[in-house]
Amino acid sequence: MQQRHWVVVGMLALLVVPLSGAPAAPPASAGPPSGRLSFTYQPPVSARVTGAPAADVALLRDITARLDRELVLPHPVGVVIRECGEANAFYNVGERTIRICHELWDKRRRMWGTSVKDHAEIDRRLGDAMIFTLLHELGHALRLELELPLIGRMEDAIDDFATLWMMRSGYADAAAVAARGHYARAQQPGYRHDHRDEHSSGLQRGFAMACTLYGSNPARYQALVAEMGAGKDRLAQCRRDYPRQLKAWDRLLGPHLRRATVAGT
Numbered sequence: 001m002q003q004r005h006w007v008v009v010g011m012l013a014l015l016v017v018p019l020s021g022a023p024a025a026p027p028a029s030a031g032p033p034s035g036r037l038s039f040t041y042q043p044p045v046s047a048r049v050t051g052a053p054a055a056d057v058a059l060l061r062d063i064t065a066r067l068d069r070e071l072v073l074p075h076p077v078g079v080v081i082r083e084c085g086e087a088n089a090f091y092n093v094g095e096r097t098i099r100i101c102h103e104l105w106d107k108r109r110r111m112w113g114t115s116v117k118d119h120a121e122i123d124r125r126l127g128d129a130m131i132f133t134l135l136h137e138l139g140h141a142l143r144l145e146l147e148l149p150l151i152g153r154m155e156d157a158i159d160d161f162a163t164l165w166m167m168r169s170g171y172a173d174a175a176a177v178a179a180r181g182h183y184a185r186a187q188q189p190g191y192r193h194d195h196r197d198e199h200s201s202g203l204q205r206g207f208a209m210a211c212t213l214y215g216s217n218p219a220r221y222q223a224l225v226a227e228m229g230a231g232k233d234r235l236a237q238c239r240r241d242y243p244r245q246l247k248a249w250d251r252l253l254g255p256h257l258r259r260a261t262v263a264g265t
């Protein structure tokens with residue numbers, strides 16, 4: 001259902017900004033040539049860093065390639081997996097790169113390891129969380145490179161983008177795992193949320209994602225929101241908000257999608 005919305009708006013965008021014949025061409029009126037989204041992997045250099053497993057590298061490489069086929073960017077943007085000296089992920093504006101640090105895998109592996117003993121399950125959760133991280137940082141990149149007129153709490157808006165894009169790309173259940181990950185992180189011993197932080201608390205971020213998922217498919221994500229203790233009125237709001245969120249992001253991103261997306265590929 002959600003995919004159809006994006007496609008419809010993409011079609012509307014085509015009426016306004018006609019594309020040239022080649023499927024991968026930018027809109028004719030875009031002026032400068034479009035940028036490609038590239039992917040670079042650099043293995044960890046420190047013995048103490050385990051970092052990204054090969055499966056996650058392949059997964060993020062595939063998703064990046066798919067995004068590259070779907071998006072029209074004004075400049076080249078790189079996705080780089082590398083050791084950074086910190087457990088982090090961010091968009092570096094100067095270099096136009098989304099950097100995802102090996103140390104973030106290690107940190108999340110340790111976090112899940114405190115409650116999950118099955119290593120295969122930890123690997124699955126890690127992969128799902130890293131898809132969310134890639135799309136969250138892509139949201140920052142798109143906001144800056146496309147000059148998207150986002151208002152309100154920026155990090156919350158970027159989380160919404162990541163959640164919706166995961167849903168339209170077939171990773172809705174991975175988004176549910178990432179939502180639970182925010183919850184789990186907030187329940188770690190010693191976790192404290194600074195109310196001045198630009199990010200909402202882990203509990204708020206996790207529930208916001210769950211709310212969007214529930215809004216798109218109440219039956220499938222009833223258990224997820226129930227785990228988080230949401231009441232009837234709040235859930236009704238989630239159902240009302242979902243199509244509005246989708247419509248807003250459709251309007252923002254429709255003009256920046258390629259023909260290939262409209263064709264459903």
Ligand SMILES: [Zn+2]
Pocket residue numbers: 136140155158
């Ligand atoms: Zn962010």
